[in-house]
Amino acid sequence: MTRALLLLVIFAVLASRPLLAHEFTDLPAATQQILGAVAERWDSLDGSQQQQLIEGANRWQAMTSEQRQQVQQRFQRWQTLPENQRQQLREKMNSLKAMEPDQRQRTRDAWRTFQSLSPEQRQSLRQRYQQLSNGQRDQIRERLHERRP
Secondary structure, eight states, X not given: XXXXXXXXXXXXXXXXXXXXXXXXXXSOHHHHHHTGGGGGGGGGXXXXXXXXXXXXXXXXXXXXXXXXXXXXXXXXXXXXXXXXXXHHHHHHHHHHHHSOHHHHHHHHHHHXXXXXXXXXXXXXXXHXXXXXXXXXXXXXXXXXXXXXX
């Protein structure tokens, strides 16, 4: 019984530690090529940051050329945004991450529905929303929250 308890404590401690850092030179050549921009500061990154970069490189390798091109275009658009807009987008992403999974899915579905509208329909909807008073906007938000289970 004591051994089992001791093993559980050891596993709990090990599980709570950050992921073990990888030596950059131990990574596969393709991963090293993708992550080349961070090679010089690799050792200064903590294990979880290194792991995120490795996972990102793995996702990149699994993408089609079309998907890679889309990601590159999005990144270029991101870089051209003013810092205040980037900060607003970060905050929106963080609030999306904080949502319950079902609420996050409904939000994504609503966004896809909005995106499926023609540009004219989207603009019309934006204009109608902007013309509402703050009280009317709050009522709409409350109704939307009431619809959620």
